[in-house]
Amino acid sequence: MMKLPLFLLLISLVTQTSLSEVTISVTPTTLQKSGDIVTISWSNVDSPSKLDWLGLYSPPDSPHDHFIGYKFLSSSPSWKSGSGSISLPITNLRSNYSFRIFHWTESEINPKLHDHDHNPLPGTAHLLAESGVVVFEPGHGPEQIHLAYTDVEDEMRVMFVVGDGEERSVKWGERDGEWSRVSVARVVRYEREDMCDAPANGSIGWRDPGWIHDGVMKDLKKGVRYYYQVGSDSKGWSTTQSFVSRNGDSDETIAFLFGDMGTSTPYATFIRTQDESIATMKWILRDIEAIGDKHAFISHIGDISYARGYSWLWDHFFTQVEPVASKVPYHVCIGNHEYDWPLQPWKPDWAYAVYGTDGGGECGVPYSLKFNMPGNSSESTGTRAPATQKPLLFF
Numbered sequence: 001m002m003k004l005p006l007f008l009l010l011i012s013l014v015t016q017t018s019l020s021e022v023t024i025s026v027t028p029t030t031l032q033k034s035g036d037i038v039t040i041s042w043s044n045v046d047s048p049s050k051l052d053w054l055g056l057y058s059p060p061d062s063p064h065d066h067f068i069g070y071k072f073l074s075s076s077p078s079w080k081s082g083s084g085s086i087s088l089p090i091t092n093l094r095s096n097y098s099f100r101i102f103h104w105t106e107s108e109i110n111p112k113l114h115d116h117d118h119n120p121l122p123g124t125a126h127l128l129a130e131s132g133v134v135v136f137e138p139g140h141g142p143e144q145i146h147l148a149y150t151d152v153e154d155e156m157r158v159m160f161v162v163g164d165g166e167e168r169s170v171k172w173g174e175r176d177g178e179w180s181r182v183s184v185a186r187v188v189r190y191e192r193e194d195m196c197d198a199p200a201n202g203s204i205g206w207r208d209p210g211w212i213h214d215g216v217m218k219d220l221k222k223g224v225r226y227y228y229q230v231g232s233d234s235k236g237w238s239t240t241q242s243f244v245s246r247n248g249d250s251d252e253t254i255a256f257l258f259g260d261m262g263t264s265t266p267y268a269t270f271i272r273t274q275d276e277s278i279a280t281m282k283w284i285l286r287d288i289e290a291i292g293d294k295h296a297f298i299s300h301i302g303d304i305s306y307a308r309g310y311s312w313l314w315d316h317f318f319t320q321v322e323p324v325a326s327k328v329p330y331h332v333c334i335g336n337h338e339y340d341w342p343l344q345p346w347k348p349d350w351a352y353a354v355y356g357t358d359g360g361g362e363c364g365v366p367y368s369l370k371f372n373m374p375g376n377s378s379e380s381t382g383t384r385a386p387a388t389q390k391p392l393l394f395f
């Protein structure tokens with residue numbers, strides 16, 4: 001047997017002792033939909049540091065530095081006692097989650113490892129505990145529902161995401177539960193190879209995006225509230241959603257126009273997210289509810305999620321806008337933060353030096369498949385990736 005030097009043996013014993021002592025638990029362990037809350041509790045953290053942190057991992061076997069996001073344990077009021085808890089909503093990434101607790105101190109900050117705002121990324125040298133797995137239960141229907149116009153005035157498109165490529169439909173009618181029509185959705189997806197560069201095609205940024213379904217409700221009357229569900233009998237249906245159809249006879253247009261919204265995450269991650277988006281969606285939802293049975297639409301004129309190659313931020317974005325986008329068509333133009341990369345075939349001359357890598361290697365592919373807008377402004381990517389839409393916004 002190999003003899004260990006005494007100091008190594010001591011380090012080994014100390015590590016094993018702390019591993020066995022720190023406890024972590026998560027509840028509940030089964031979730032139904034994006035936004036469901038989990039509470040992660042820990043105890044027995046010895047000599048707590050204000051930089052000790054909780055990492056979110058999906059899938060659960062991700063390497064330590066491939067977290068989805070992190071929160072400092074010091075956000076829990078009782079952290080100095082070595083025990084505490086953090087509650088946060090979880091977004092369904094069509095894969096399980098686990099949670100890990102790490103010890104990290106200021107002396108261990110590596111100035112070379114930092115996020116886009118130059119905040120240091122947390123160190124992973126001292127794992128204290130890892131939770132069991134949190135699962136999204138199947139059968140609760142599609143997520144990320146969003147509407148859009150088609151090129152035909154009496155139609156409404158509905159898009160949504162699920163974790164498999166099996167057939168899904170949209171069923172609709174003028175009364176909730178009385179589904180007079182049904183239409184099968186077409187399905188698309190994209191692969192890691194369709195991304196043009198890192199972080200989008202790297203193991204830190206890439207996650208499986210699921211299957212994107214695209215159904216069309218046809219022969220709609222003008223200015224009528226329709227109810228709909230998306231899904232399938234075998235895999236579950238969404239809750240009932242509703243919208244008011246277009247009305248070409250109306251002399252009134254109600255539109256919400258904005259750009260550069262982004263999304264907000266309940267944790268820190270590799271890039272900055274946009275907490276302001278919470279208020280934007282909140283006030284638009286209030287207005288949509290206030291206008292009752294009038295038709296309205298959204299125009300988000302580019303720079304949509306600011307995912308920039310970190311795939312799960314798209315899932316956060318569509319979860320965040322669903323309360324609005326499932327009620328009114330959510331129209332978009334592609335922006336530099338979805339499209340831009342030096343190898344892209346289309347760009348304004350002046351944009352090259354300023355916005356060269358703003359798309360994070362996505363090269364417009366996630367955007368172009370997650371939305372399906374009227375009109376035809378596609379631009380071939382010159383690779384196996386699907387054609388993308390030309391950027392209209394550069395800010």
Ligand SMILES: [Fe+2]
Pocket residue numbers: 260303337395
């Ligand atoms: Fe922007």
